Amino acid sequence: SYRGIVLALGASGCLGGLVLVAVDGDLIPVQAFTSTDPGEGKKKLVVLGTGWGGMSFLKQIDTRQYDVKIISPRNYFVFTPLLPSVTNGTVEARSIAEPVRRMLSSTGKQVDFYESECVNIDAVNKKLLCRDASNVRVKGKEDFEVDYDYLIVAVGAMSNTFGTEGVKEYCHFLKELEDAEKIRESVVDCFETACLPHLSDEERKRMLSFVIVGGGPTGVEFAAELYDLVSEDLASLYPSVKDLVTVTVIQSGDHILNTFDHRISKFAEEKFQRDGVTVKTNCRVLKVNEKDVLVKEKATGQEVHVPFGMAVWSTGIGTRPVLTKFMKTIGQTDRRVLATDEWLRVKGCKDVWAVGDCATIEQRKVVDDIAYLFEKADIDKSGTLEIEEFQRTMEKARERYPQLEVYLQRQKFRHVVDMVKISPGDAKEKAMHLNVDEFKKSLAQVDKQLKLFPATAQVAAQQGAYLAACFNALPKKDYKPEGPERIRGEGRHRFRQFQYRHMGQFAPLGSEQCGAELPGDWVSIGRSTQWLWYSVYASKQVSWRTRALVLFDWTKRLFFGRDSSRM
Ligand code: FAD
Structure with a gap:
């Protein structure tokens, strides 16, 4: 439960419906969605996966507008931040699992669930090949096909051995x-x-x-x-x-x-x-x-x-086999996860979106902006470095890539981070200390790292909620073409790009001690942080049932210790 995250307010909060994803007036290229015309019947929307990304999407999607199907070999959702607590029996396995059908029925949504694994994605014909991989199946009828109009890939990732023998x-x-x-x-x-x-x-x-x-x-x-x-x-x-x-x-x-x-x-x-x-x-x-x-x-x-x-x-983490195959068909062979644009559309095919651990947004823009500013500004001479512009860019970068600051600090570029706070008047003196070449080197490093979006529940849940909000708002926008659209670059856009909001992260360290990075650059370590961890994770459980079970397990451990029987 680390990157774990002050899933607080946001991450898993998406599942609890706490996160508001602003869509109105936001931007997404018009060609991103084909409209859903209720007159012609609902469009078929298929979601692959019942993890953080998939369930967060399903929690928010308006099933009156789409014919929604969900496919996953797992008929339950797992609250992964508490998985390590299952390894030692602090929490029981079933206490952190919630059946998908139960989650859906509690929202009153009309969704078909197929417990099976998608083994092939045919993005040209918009067909999925699925396989019943459970122990109970009808012989000779393991495989079946599902058509889609829109596909949301949220299959997560698998452990990566990096090819290490044994x-x-x-x-x-x-x-x-x-x-x-x-x-x-x-x-x-x-x-x-x-x-x-x-x-x-x-x-x-x-x-x-x-x-x-x-x-x-x-x-x-x-x-x-x-x-x-x-x-x-x-x-x-x-x-x-x-x-x-x-x-x-x-x-x-x-x-x-x-x-x-x-x-x-x-x-x-x-x-x-x-x-x-x-x-x-x-x-x-x-x-x-x-x-x-x-x-x-x-x-x-x-x-x-x-x-x-x-x-x-x-x-x-590494790529699931179904995606390795799919990536070959869409020309993404040199990657570990699916590349999407900033509206989460998978590059190289149509009507496919990807969220969570299986995807990454290729986001060079802000890093490029910063590099450009440094190139443009003759720091040694002018010193001012168009400080206000730099500060704006850095603010934007920090908001979107919280890790940027961590990387800059690690590369001993704290003074770059500090520049965000200095006044234009002081800029000249401070800017003199920057070594442009070194900074660029560091930026290249940052750029490399940023392409990999952090693989956390927080990101997956926010992406799922964002996408559902876009889909929900889509028909309304079609009926009101004069709506809040804007012109930008290569065409009209309707929705804002996905923007990640980092809510912090937890690192439980045992003996009732925990470290946490909290919003606003706060760091907190110790026993009190462990209590914060307890309260955040109790509150972020996806149902009252799992919340009660987890609280019960924690209390049980307090009075009776952990169960060491080997079943
Ligand atoms: P997942 O949640 O992994 O869901 C993938 C879904 O796809 C599953 O339902 C799976 O069954 C299904 N699936 C797989 N293959 C197929 C297929 N072929 N067809 C159809 N469905 C398929 N993140 C945090 O933010 N905070 C934490 O504290 C934290 N702690 C963690 C602790 C552990 C031990 C682990 C392993 C991870 C932790 N994470 C944490 C990371 C977090 O769990 C992941 O980032 C998150 O689960 C990603 O969500 P996802 O929806 O992309 O994938």
Whole structure:
């Protein structure tokens, strides 16, 4: 539950209907939508996926205007920020899952749901090939076709092994509910096996070595949850082996949590050090064997074997097979996720939109604007750098790409960020200190990073809500062509481009401590932040049922500890 995010007010709030997506007077190219003419029957709108993006769209879409179908192999929605809490039994799996049909019926919407997997998207003929992948199916009738007029792709992503040998065979992932349950079972299994009488000390030690590959928010939160489980519950239940337990986080960068403010990242590293959780930074995993991972230390070039009883791989996300195939047909072969424009339309085909982890907006514009300003302004001579224009551009950039500031700071360009606040009068002196070449280099780096929109529930939910609002407003706009349209660049536009509003992010660090980046550049760390985390995530549950279950699980853990039975 990191990037986790003060899903507050926004992210998951979209599902709770809290987010307002302004559409009137906003801009989207006219050719983006073909109108829905109620006289000719409703247009067929198909949504792929029942995750954050898909369900946020469905919550908002007006089904009186469209014939809506949803297709997904999962007939439930998962509140992913609490997945790490399922791995140690703090929260039960079913407490964070809400059936899709229940969510739809509570809104009174007329939507058909097909529990199946889309295996092929034919954007030319507007047909989807779907497959019933469940255990119960009619033999010979597994596959069927679905037509669409408009398609919303929200299939999310899968764990990325980056082709590392042995990962699929020997590591756990932490992406789906089943993954979290398997991890929970596996941890307890390691403890039980380590207690068997015929094992050597070395085997016992290996069995209780837990390795987490990836020091991002998911990996760090899982490590923290694991530490809590061991120290608060298992240590007293398995006294004979408790001292043999080790937890190691392997991270390729020089810090863990490097998408967070450096204070949170530092706090996490220091806390892990106090807790005895080993953090190996600047290390790349070359291969995973049955009993160990082979790690290369970047600084020394040395290769070391790190033994494990259980390993969790959490290094990033990759493309689902259906999209890899689809991307080939629309000329997007060199990418990891679908490229869309800023109205979320998939590039290279018609009437297909994509939201969430499976998509990224190619957004060069603001970065280009900043680069252009720096090129234009002869900083050393004039000093003024058209400071007001620069400030406006930076403000826009910060609003749209909250990570921009983080990257600039990391690249030691804090003074660039500070320039946003200085007055034109002071600009001359301050601007003199900028080294244009270095800044441009840093900007190139930023540009590279920004193309990858953060893969978070917050983004997916906002995109789903935005798109639904556009679709809902569309017929109205068609009937009132004199409406709030504007002329811009290459043609008429109706809706504003999608704009991401970053609401902050959480990093739970275990032992009732949490780090949070809050809106307005606030950073908060400690126990009180953990209470904020509890309240935000309780309030952001998608139904009263899951809210009650989660609160009950937290209370149960407080009084009775976590359940260590292996089912
Ligand atoms: P998903 O939510 O993954 O949904 C994809 C949907 O598509 C699923 O229903 C899936 O079954 C379906 N699908 C898959 N293949 C097909 C197919 N072929 N045909 C049809 N349907 C298909 N983000 C935050 O903002 N805050 C957090 O605290 C946070 N914590 C996280 C913790 C963990 C452990 C993980 C794994 C992620 C976390 N995230 C968090 C990230 C967040 O969960 C994702 O960014 C978000 O789920 C993306 O939403 P999505 O709709 O794109 O995809």
